[in-house]
Amino acid sequence: MYTTGTAFLEGLYEAGVSYIFANLGSDHPAIIESLARAKKENKELPAVITCPHEFVALSAAHGYAQLTGEPQAVLVHVECGTQNLGGAIHNAYKSRVPVLIFAGASPYTQEGELTGSRNEFIHWIQDVRDQRGIVRGYTKYDNEIRTGFNVKQLIYRSLQIAKSDPAGPVYLMGPREVMEEETTPVTLENELWQPILPGAIAPEQLDELTRDLLAANAPLIVTSYLGRNTDAVGELVKLSEKLSIPIIESIPHHMNFPHNNPMHCGSQWNVSTQNKLLADADFVLVIDSDVPWIQTKNKPSDKAKIYYLDVDPLKEEMPLWYIPSKQFLKADSYIALQQINKHLNEYEIDQDAVSKRWWKYSEVHNSLMAEKRNVEETRTDIITPEYIVACVRDVIDKENTIVLNEAITNYPAVSNHIEVDRPGSYFGSGAGSLGWNGGAAIGMKLANPDKTIVSLTGDGSYMFSVPSTVHWMANRYNTPFLTVIFNNSGWKAPKMSTLGVHPRGVANETEEFWVSFDPTSDLAGIAESAGNAYPINVEERAELRSALEEGVNKVNEGRAVVINVTIPHVYKDGDTRARGKNTIIQTDTM
The missing domain is CATH 3.40.50.970 (Thiamin diphosphate (ThDP)-binding fold, Pyr/PP domains)
Incomplete structure (x- = not known):
């Protein structure tokens, strides 16, 4: 029938x-x-x-x-x-x-x-x-x-x-x-x-954008998810290098621009300080970004000319959203960048200005790289998030690895220090409901079985992922991947949100945020029990690199691995819950 x-x-x-x-x-x-x-x-x-x-x-x-x-x-x-x-x-x-x-x-x-x-x-x-x-x-x-x-x-x-x-x-x-x-x-x-064909920039808008771009002394491009089309990355590189335009990634959830390129000038998240490049820019092209900056903390100058390019430039499903721009361009970023790069050939480019910018922003890039290396190696007695990411970066085969980032309060540490250069090699969920990392790793492994999948997650987002289900599925359907848990024994994000609004409030005074996960769970053991994942617990900095190497080897042999890494827990001075050297004693009031 x-x-x-x-x-x-x-x-x-x-x-x-x-x-x-x-x-x-x-x-x-x-x-x-x-x-x-x-x-x-x-x-x-x-x-x-x-x-x-x-x-x-x-x-x-x-x-x-x-x-x-x-x-x-x-x-x-x-x-x-x-x-x-x-x-x-x-x-x-x-x-x-x-x-x-x-x-x-x-x-x-x-x-x-x-x-x-x-x-x-x-x-x-x-x-x-x-x-x-x-x-x-x-x-x-x-x-x-x-x-x-x-x-x-x-x-x-x-x-x-x-x-x-x-x-x-x-x-x-x-x-x-x-x-x-x-x-x-x-x-x-x-x-x-077939789906509707992607859109392009109208000729009049393209000409105006190009003229303003060429007239700028300090142009800047901000993006978050341009790399969802891997071909768009190459066009962005071409534009950036042709005019020496620095790139900032805002809460990136794709690989948008090679981190080793001298025009890559870092990524930003919920930063509380003003980004100097953003403040100094006289022309800002936002491509594929829902939140290119947070206006109460970090935004462009009011005098900057802003162009906004996206497949959904009005964000009609976001009731409160606006970024005043000279133009809102509804277009596919890959096609739009092809248009811009081709249209630039019709104009004379000031090569002297381009060369000066290249030198200037290359210095910014090199300074950021040196600063990152310094951060990775500081506090050698404890395991910092930056050190975890640096070790992951050094251990993985970048050409054959896909990195997932759901580290939440350590999201910036991952996005800045993982230093991916290959389109399609880095992903975040792109949204706000935690737990995406586990299922997404399975889906990506099914889509590309030859790649090693590495999921970097906080302990909170790991638990939200329903790890018992995730690892049962990984075991049954032969989709092994490596999970690295940044375990600070609690939800740090709600604490930071509270302190952002009440920096000297009673919650800070009493250290009562109701976000602690003490007593701790055997997070790696959950995966082992549910799906025969290989569990590793790391508390000593000296153990981390070898644990990661072991984990990658086990995954490549066909077994999922969960490495639970203890990182600093943030408590107030004198709090009896403070534990050992992996505890930061907080004595100020933020």
Whole structure:
């Protein structure tokens, strides 16, 4: 019997979906039966990855799409599974990652009128008024499958929308009776359902931008995720080197510009001081960045000419967002940079000014590099985040490694010290719900099995990742990766947020922030118990490098590794919870 469920699975496969990250339930008998029949008949369908938690399922699809650009499918159980997607769908939506999510729905008949009618008590409990509304604020498109006769058209339309810029998640749902319905096979032509082609800069805007750029004495480019298209990196390098334009990365969640290039002038996060290059710039081109700077702390001069280029330059889904700019350019960064580089050939360039800038910003780059080396080697009695990253950088094979960064308060340490130079070699989640790192590592390993995946995470974000599920999946599906935990025994971010608003408040006075993870858990042991990961605990600085080398070797042999590294815990002077040399005694009031 050819059912809607069968047509649904066929549609995913024909549309190019390789994996279904599935958390199946009572709403999926048609899909399970169709999968079983396909296996028996050796029929090709997307591979099913069983995911014991929906957050990990979507995080894995997120990671796969980040690396490949190709959306995968996530199957969840009615409204309960939809809600369990939680922060993961926030991440996919805010970071513009395409994915197709399908959830079943409670049957709409209860007396056996149709195949799939209600026969379990939960079919009443899980029937809600607006299941699609649960995720409507985090999807580009949602719809309900009402018949098998057009289910493939809905899949193709959903994926077309998901992949069109700005990309993002789409959500379909289908009741049991509909998925069990007998239907007729349909064949669609892929080329008729392609995503919308990326946009370019209008000729008049291109000419004005180019003229202002050439007239600038201190131009600057700021980006966060230009590297999502790896080809755009080369065009940015070409523009930067042609005019000696320094590059600043703001909260980078892709590899956007080679760190060894003399025009790379660092990355910034929630810095409390003004970036001098940003303050001195008379022309700022922001390319692909949601938060290029934080206006209360660190921003360009009011006299600077600002151009904003992005596939979503108005940020229509962000209720409060504005960066006054001379122009807002809705265009694909790769195409736009190609346009700019080509258009510059029509103008005479002041090579003397370009040479002076090259010397000036090369000195800034060299000074930053020297400062980083100094920071990495300071406080030789303890393990600092910068030292961890430096050791990881030295141990990994950069040409064959992908680094994930979810170190949160140590995010800047990773982004500044990992020093990646190859497009597609570095990723962050791009959003704000913690725990992306574990599932994303699995998704990226599935997408590129030949690469070594290294996840750098805080202890808080590690626990948010549902490590028991992550490492069970890594073991079952042979996707080993290395996790390095920056363990400061608590959520440092809420503490820093509180001190940022109340630097001399009672919370600081009493050291009560309710963020401590004491007594500590055996974080590496969780992964070992759940998925046979190789656990390593590091408390001594002298042990770190050899532990990382051992970890990389184990991963390359096919076993996941979790290295739990104790880093300084921040407590007040006299606090009885202060422990040993890996504790910083804080005596001031921030």
